[in-house]
Structure formats: C-alpha cells, structure tokens
Amino acid sequence: MNFTFSNDKPIYIQLIDIFKMNIISGLLSEGTKLDSVRDLAIAAKVNPNTMQKALSQLENIGLVRTERTSGRFITNDKEKIILMRKEIAIKEIEDFLRKMQSLGFKTAEIIQMIEEDKN
Amino acid sequence: MNFTFSNDKPIYIQLIDIFKMNIISGLLSEGTKLDSVRDLAIAAKVNPNTMQKALSQLENIGLVRTERTSGRFITNDKEKIILMRKEIAIKEIEDFLRKMQSLGFKTAEIIQMIEEDKN
Amino acid sequence: MNFTFSNDKPIYIQLIDIFKMNIISGLLSEGTKLDSVRDLAIAAKVNPNTMQKALSQLENIGLVRTERTSGRFITNDKEKIILMRKEIAIKEIEDFLRKMQSLGFKTAEIIQMIEEDKN
Amino acid sequence: MNFTFSNDKPIYIQLIDIFKMNIISGLLSEGTKLDSVRDLAIAAKVNPNTMQKALSQLENIGLVRTERTSGRFITNDKEKIILMRKEIAIKEIEDFLRKMQSLGFKTAEIIQMIEEDKN
DNA sequence: GTGGTCTAGACCACC
DNA sequence: GTGGTCTAGACCACA
Numbered sequence: 001m002n003f004t005f006s007n008d009k010p011i012y013i014q015l016i017d018i019f020k021m022n023i024i025s026g027l028l029s030e031g032t033k034l035d036s037v038r039d040l041a042i043a044a045k046v047n048p049n050t051m052q053k054a055l056s057q058l059e060n061i062g063l064v065r066t067e068r069t070s071g072r073f074i075t076n077d078k079e080k081i082i083l084m085r086k087e088i089a090i091k092e093i094e095d096f097l098r099k100m101q102s103l104g105f106k107t108a109e110i111i112q113m114i115e116e117d118k119n
Numbered sequence: 120m121n122f123t124f125s126n127d128k129p130i131y132i133q134l135i136d137i138f139k140m141n142i143i144s145g146l147l148s149e150g151t152k153l154d155s156v157r158d159l160a161i162a163a164k165v166n167p168n169t170m171q172k173a174l175s176q177l178e179n180i181g182l183v184r185t186e187r188t189s190g191r192f193i194t195n196d197k198e199k200i201i202l203m204r205k206e207i208a209i210k211e212i213e214d215f216l217r218k219m220q221s222l223g224f225k226t227a228e229i230i231q232m233i234e235e236d237k238n
Numbered sequence: 239m240n241f242t243f244s245n246d247k248p249i250y251i252q253l254i255d256i257f258k259m260n261i262i263s264g265l266l267s268e269g270t271k272l273d274s275v276r277d278l279a280i281a282a283k284v285n286p287n288t289m290q291k292a293l294s295q296l297e298n299i300g301l302v303r304t305e306r307t308s309g310r311f312i313t314n315d316k317e318k319i320i321l322m323r324k325e326i327a328i329k330e331i332e333d334f335l336r337k338m339q340s341l342g343f344k345t346a347e348i349i350q351m352i353e354e355d356k357n
Numbered sequence: 358m359n360f361t362f363s364n365d366k367p368i369y370i371q372l373i374d375i376f377k378m379n380i381i382s383g384l385l386s387e388g389t390k391l392d393s394v395r396d397l398a399i400a401a402k403v404n405p406n407t408m409q410k411a412l413s414q415l416e417n418i419g420l421v422r423t424e425r426t427s428g429r430f431i432t433n434d435k436e437k438i439i440l441m442r443k444e445i446a447i448k449e450i451e452d453f454l455r456k457m458q459s460l461g462f463k464t465a466e467i468i469q470m471i472e473e474d475k476n
Numbered sequence: 477g478t479g480g481t482c483t484a485g486a487c488c489a490c491c
Numbered sequence: 492g493t494g495g496t497c498t499a500g501a502c503c504a505c506a
Binding site for chain 6: 155156157171174175185186188189190191
C-alpha cells in the first residue's frame with residue numbers, strides 16, 4: 001500500500017481516500033483482515049491516533065468492520081463497494097463538469113480534450 | 120461581483136478563486152482598475168487584511184499589478200489570462216482522469232458518462 | 239540567532255534575509271527543525287503574524303518545509319541551498335557592476351578599488 | 358532621459374538616483390538648465406509633487422540650484438560632481454563587499470567572478 | 477503544542 | 492485616498 005501525503009488536506013482524510021481507492025481497485029478485497037492500527041500507522045509513517053481516526057470513519061461508512069477480539073476487516077458486502085464506486089464517480093464527474101463549465105468550456109470541447117489527453 | 124463563501128476552504132483562497140474566475144470570464148477585463156482593498160473588503164464582508172492577502176497572492180501569480188499609490192489593476196497581458204485558463208483546464212482534466220482511472224473507469228466509459236450527464 | 243532590525247525595510251523582509259543568511263552560512267543546516275512560530279516571534283521580539291509571514295515566504299521559495307502539526311524544517315535539499323547562494327551572489331555582482339559602470343568605472347578600475355579596499 | 362521605476366523604492370528616491378546618474382555620466386552636464394517641474398513630471402509620467410520632492414532634495418545636496426525667476430540648473434561645481442561620484446563608488450563597493458563576504462566569498466573569489474562576468 | 481486563518485484596529489509613506 | 496506593515500488577540504483543526 002502506497003502512502004504519500006500532500007499537505008493541502010488533513011492526513012486522516014487522505015488515509016480514508018487511500019483505503020477507499022484500494023478497496024475499490026480490489027487491492028484490498030472483501031473480507032481481508034487489516035493490519036493492526038499500530039502497524040498501519042508505522043507503515044504510513046503516521047501518528048496512531050490519525051490512523052485510528054481514519055479507520056473509525058471507514059467503519060462509520062460501513063466499509064470496514066471491527067471484531068472486538070480478532071481485528072478489523074474489509075466489509076464482505078460487495079454491493080456496497082460497487083455502489084460506492086458509482087457514487088464517487090458521479091460526484092467526481094459533476095464536480096469536474098461544473099468547474100470546466102465555469103471556465104467556459106462546452107461539453108463537446110471537454111470531451112475532445114479528454115480524447116486528446118488519452119494519448 | 121458575487122462573494123459567497125463556503126467553510127471548507129480558507130476565505131482568502133476562495134477570494135483568489137473568485138477573482139480568477141471573474142478574470143477568465145471577462146467580467147474583470149484586462150487593465151481594469153480594481154476597487155481599493157478597503158472597498159473590496161467591505162463588498163466581500165471580509166477583513167481588509169484577508170482581502171489584501173488574496174490580492175497580493177494574485178499579484179505573485181502575475182494576474183494583478185499593483186501601483187503603489189494609485190491602486191491595483193488586472194494585468195494587461197491577455198495571453199497570460201488565456202494561458203491561465205488553459206492551465207487550469209489541463210490540471211482539472213488530469214486530476215479528474217487520474218481519479219476516474221484509479222476507480223477503474225476506461226476513457227470510453229468516462230466520455231459516455233459525461234455525455235449522459237449532459238442531459 | 240541574532241535578530242536586529244533596521245527601519246529602512248519591512249521587518250518580515252529582514253527576517254527572510256536573516257534566515258537566508260543563516261541557512262547559507264550553515265548556522266541552520268539542512269533538515270534542522272525550526273522553533274515554533276510563537277517561540278521565534280518571542281526570540282525576535284516580533285509579532286507572531288510577522289514571523290509567520292516571513293516563514294511562509296521562505297516556504298514559497300522552497301527553503302523551508304512545513305509539516306502541518308509537527309513544525310517547520312529547513313529543506314533537506316543541499317543543492318538548493320548552494321544554488322541560492324550562487325544566485326544571490328550573481329545578482330549582487332550584476333547589480334554592483336551595473337551601478338559602477340553607470341558611474342563610469344571600467345572593470346579594471348573596479349577590481350583595483352576592491353583590491354585596495356581589502357587592506 | 359530614461360524614466361523607468363521599480364516598486365520596491367519610493368519613486369522620488371528613484372528620481373533622485375536617475376538625476377544623479379545622469380549628472381555623473383555627463384548626460385546632464387554642469388550648468389544645464391532643467392525643464393520645468395511640470396514638464397519633467399510629464400516626461401517621467403509622475404505626479405508633479407513627486408518630481409518637486411526629488412528636485413528639492415537634489416537642491417539640498419547642492420547638485421541643483423534654483424534661480425527664482427529663470428528656473429533650475431545643474432550645479433556648475435565640477436568638483437562636487439567628481440566628489441559625489443567617488444563617494445557613491447566607495448559606498449557601493451563597501452556595501453557589495455560586505456554582502457559578498459557574509460555570503461562566504463573571499464576577495465580573490467569575488468574578483469574572479471567579476472572577471473568572468475565581464476565576458 | 478503546532479501551524480493556519482481571521483478580525484480589529486493602528487500607523488506609515490506616498491501621491 | 493492608496494497600498495503596506497505591524498500588533499494584539501482570538502479561534503480552529505490536527506497530531
């Protein structure tokens with residue numbers, strides 16, 4: 001797992017995003033057992049409190065489940081993961097289009113630029 | 120000029136963005152004299168120092184020129200403005216594509232979703 | 239660190255210069271952790287905001303790196319420091335020669351005067 | 358006469374420097390009649406008050422003499438001009454050497470860099 | 477405790 | 492009146 005941080009957003013937010021991405025991409029597949037908070041914190045070179053905060057938010061969203069005695073696991077709910085992927089995509093697209101439109105680009109232009117960027 | 124702020128980003132950053140957009144959109148055309156710091160601060164319902172901070176950063180980027188005792192002006196450099204629009208667009212597109220790709224979407228899918236969103 | 243100010247230049251500019259010189263001279267070596275804004279402000283007998291302004295400009299130049307909650311550090315990039323020393327020197331030399339030449343001195347004369355001054 | 362201004366120093370100071378340089382270089386030779394404040398102000402694209410301030414300081418130093426009815430003249434005192442040239446040169450050299458030495462350059466290095474810059 | 481942001485209000489040089 | 496600087500002091504998120 002690749003942990004690199006920018007400093008324009010709180011680290012725990014960036015941790016959450018990293019986990020989300022790794023779950024969606026399948027790098028962390030359903031049911032996988034996570035390392036301990038302490039080990040994860042060490043791996044990410046982050047304060048354990050920060051890692052803790054990220055994980056508990058992931059738990060709130062339902063992407064991670066805690067079992068008191070045996071540790072934390074990625075949810076088994078495959079539907080949930082697919083749904084989240086869709087939700088994030090829609091949000092990203094809308095944000096993107098809104099920004100581009102306020103820059104004065106038409107949808108056709110935007111698509112063209114994406115086509116070009118592909119190369 | 121419409122000043123409304125969210126609270127997820129510092130006000131001075133939002134001010135910078137507002138000015139940028141107004142410059143790009145042509146609402147503030149090249150060479151225009153800006154109102155005084157104090158007046159702009161009043162208009163935005165913001166402390167003069169906050170407005171000053173935003174404006175001096177705009178000056179650092181080269182979008183605004185300060186004449187010490189006569190006021191601030193939008194750059195005359197039309198090229199610079201066009202360039203900035205392009206730069207912002209490219210940055211937005213790349214960010215967007217990177218995110219979408221790490222969500223596992225192919226360019227074709229992305230374009231299709233944009234097409235659909237249009238409606 | 240010796241903080242004394244003249245009043246022909248803004249304090250924050252003088253602070254920047256002091257830090258630069260201390261970095262170049264090695265008094266603040268690469269990677270060093272700086273004291274907190276508040277402590278530095280006290281040491282320099284200056285308002286924390288003023289110190290902050292100086293430090294954030296040093297960050298813009300890339301001489302200082304900020305870690306959001308753990309403090310500020312001198313860059314680790316030794317090359318950058320050497321480069322900066324060189325840049326400042328070149329700028330000073332060019333400024334100096336330009337002035338001397340517009341006073342009507344030839345390079346040979348200038349060098350001779352420097353030689354004499356040495357004694 | 359070439360009037361271009363930076364904005365790191367007051368304009369009237371820059372005006373004074375420009376006049377000094379032009380006097381020393383001989384572009385304004387001894388005894389020359391200056392244009393009126395108003396015309397000079399127009400030529401320099403500067404507020405007449407600013408030009409006035411510069412000229413009266415030049416008068417204080419004795420480089421310019423005002424004759425109530427017929428206008429302002431560059432001093433006839435050639436010695437004074439030569440002296441001033443020398444003074445400025447010495448000051449510039451000392452400033453320059455002080456700065457270079459605090460950057461850690463030895464006199465020999467400085468001279469070498471000047472030699473190189475010459476090309 | 478750390479940096480970051482913001483407000484309020486003052487003073488200054490310059491034009 | 493203009494921008495620029497500085498102080499004082501408060502509040503916040505983050506670690």
